[in-house]
Amino acid sequence: KTDLERRLYGALRRIARDYRSSESLLKRGDAGLSGEEALEYAYDNIQWEAKSAIRGVRVPKPKP
Numbered sequence: 001k002t003d004l005e006r007r008l009y010g011a012l013r014r015i016a017r018d019y020r021s022s023e024s025l026l027k028r029g030d031a032g033l034s035g036e037e038a039l040e041y042a043y044d045n046i047q048w049e050a051k052s053a054i055r056g057v058r059v060p061k062p063k064p
Contacts, residue, residue: 011053015046
């Protein structure tokens with residue numbers, strides 16, 4: 001596996017395993033936050049994970 005594959009796999013694995021479900025966050029909240037606030041932060045964190053994973057990656061342009 002390449003470094004890029006490992007980096008992308010790591011990000012997807014963290015998102016899949018480490019983040020609570022939206023239903024769980026809405027019901028119980030997290031770290032003293034209401035459910036809505038916890039869900040908002042979780043969404044922002046998932047976007048950060050994705051941005052970090054693809055930072056510096058260039059996709060070749062398709063040939064015409």
